[in-house]
Amino acid sequence: MCRPGVPDVGTSGRDIAYGRRRGRVERMERTELGKPGGGDRVGGTSARPAPSTALPSFAYTEADEEKRRGVRRMKTTATGLLLLVALVFVLATWAKNAGLGAWAGYVAAAAEAGMVGALADWFAVTALFRHPLGIPIPHTAIIPNKKDQLGASLGSFVGENFLSGDVVRLRLRAVGIGSRLGAWLAEPAHADRVTAELSTALRGALTVLRDSDVQAVVGEAITRRAEAAEIAPGIGKTLQKVVADGAHHRAVDLICTRAHDWLILHSDSVMDAVEGGAPGWTPRFVDRKVGERVYKELVRFVTEMRDMPGHPARGAIDRFLGDFAADLQSDTDTRARVERMKSELLSRSEVQDVIASAWSSVRAMIISAAEDDRSELRMRARASLLSLGSRLATDSRLQAKVDGWVEEAAVYVVTTYRGEITSLISETVASWDAEHTSRKIEAHIGRDLQFIRINGTVVGALAGLLIYTVAHALGA
Template identity: 40%
Template sequence: MAVMSMPSPIDEQERRVALKRHKFFATALLGVAAVIFLTCRYVESTLGLDDAWIGYVRAAAEAGMIGGLADWFAVTALFKHPMGLKIPHTAIVKRKKDQVGVAMSEFISENFLNAELITQKVREFGIPEKLANWLVEPENATKVSAETGRLTANVVRAMDPADAEQLIQRALIDRAAEPEWGPPIGRLLEQLIADGKTEPLVEEVAQWMHRKALGAEALVVEVIDERMPTWAPRFVQDLVGDKVYRELVSWTASVAATPDHEARKAIRRFIKQLADDLQYDKVLKGRVEEWKQDLLGSEPLQAAPATLWAATSKGIIAAAEDPDSLLRTKVADLAVTWGGNLRDDSELRDSLDHRITGATRFLADNYAPAVAEIISETVERWDADEASDKIELMVGKDLQYIRLNGTIVGALAGLVIYTVSQVLFGS
């Protein structure tokens, strides 16, 4: 059985001392009334005094004693059986604990968690206006940025790396592995050709060929030397090598300088044919799929989710915790901007208010009964004896004033009644 939550041991001890002190005072006042009553009876019966004032005092003391006893019984009966006697309708808190919990939950549900009442209070509070006026202050926007950064960093740190890596694996790598790569690449390349986006590539290939040719003189001479007959004179080899090199440089320069050169056209035809083959040639598509499987099975790509998450999470946390980062700065700027728009645009405020009240009504309609039910379930799990003791500890001090009032008011009532009877009927 659950134990009800209570104040700290120090506060509990202070409450117990205060309760004992108030109980003692209320009991002492009841004892005083009893002593006065018994003294008056002794004076009347034993000493034979019959002064008028004795009757007034006796009546007041007697009524005060009766009132104090009645209220002592009433207060005690709430939490335990008076004097250990199991009188009906006593120890009410202990016996009716569960019913009290249900009644409390119903009362709170009907009077505090009512959807109409809650939405009305939320609407009266004017959240959009207050939010707008708060956000437009730069220091408050900085607070929003700081809290957003702190929350973002905590969320990222709280995420299990294995879950994040699995998400990356499923969302990126596994999804990329599902379709054939050839046809999409071919269609993309075909669209690039249609848009003229491949011309920079053709231009770069032409320029690259010329740059390589300019620096290839030694290579050309070496290749010529290897292929010339061994009996050929050296000057012939040099002449041939030089001639081939100059022709190569002249040809690549022409390709680089002439947009409609046949070599460029050949490159364009190759790219166009490649785009077509990627879509329709089964052999090439199969080869691309083999390359895809080799790539996906490679160690770097297998380790990519962990590497990507480590780098991404580190970057996010660093940006979230750095007050001068682009992320934090943008959040602060957006807060000020949005606050200004909200302050100046009545339609935006009305829209936000409608959303807030709608969300509040939804929560109240759907979750208020569950919240109220928590009260009854919690009370039901309390230990009956401990619950009675703890509740008495929390409210018992105030209940002792009922006993004091019972004694005092009873004495005054007794005195008034006795006085009226004396006036009407005499001694």
């Protein structure tokens, strides 16, 4: 950067030395601030301010510094050419005044115009980044002074020309995302890659989620859904269909078989229970006879129920179940009792624990399937991706649908959030430091701008030579 009052025609040795000294001073200051007790001097003549916690707007990298050195070299070349033209002008003017020949006038005119062109282009190039010669001439130091306006203009330009719905739609339509995506997914290696990435994302999502939070949500959702739905009519319809189809007969057969086996195995227990319920004044041998008789009748009854499909007790069970199914659907008291039982059952801690633990089981199952390359989950996902890719690659209607979805989504994003996107550009540029911005831009485009100075010198010299020649010819 140029210091006030110092001409910025090229890069002089004094400017370079000043920059080096300034860099050394800044490094020394950073070193002092990094030492224990560095910063404000206690008892000294001055106090150093605390370092700012604000981060620089952007990093001035070593690559930028290398480009800046290239700019300095081109400045030296352009300034050297200006000095050469000035020297030619002085010598040609002397030769012209000394009468050494008519050629001297042509050379002097060309050199004079070359100096004018070089100085004019130097002024124009310098005015972009700083005040020429440190003089605050209006409309100079354009980039530092107009940085915020340039950022706002850049944001508006991007919003109007790049974030337009028509532009985005036409560009995406030309890309043909549907067909390209289909051809890409149709490759088995790509399908495997997408499946692996989806599995990783799924495992990551399940790992991030806290089990307690998910269990609470799942438990509340299941409980709320169960409490909101009346279950008695549904149970009644199911039971009615079971009875009508005779599907309950197997359950009755199983109960009768198990009851018979239990009676045979626990005969003493049954007779002891009957004897224990007899009056105390009856003789014990009478109680024993009664117990044996009751036991035998129970065994006979259960055996007949087991072996006779048309046993009256089986018919009574059928009628009972049919009536109960009808009551579950139409009887108000029965339905209310079932709902109370349901509420009591759901409110029990054991049931809530089972509901909450369901998430842990599901989570473990999903993670295990996602980690296993040969699991049914991953194989089905891979097959679905391959099928989708094949369809997308060949089905023009599906391609058009996918392209339409992508276009609508992209257009919605750019039209809805265009203000936020453009404000991001303008606010980012506004947050940049003016001096750093000017230096970085100059490092990237300054070399080409110095070519403008060189071209201005050459073009000015040619134009001056042409004008002098024409004027001399007309004057002759």
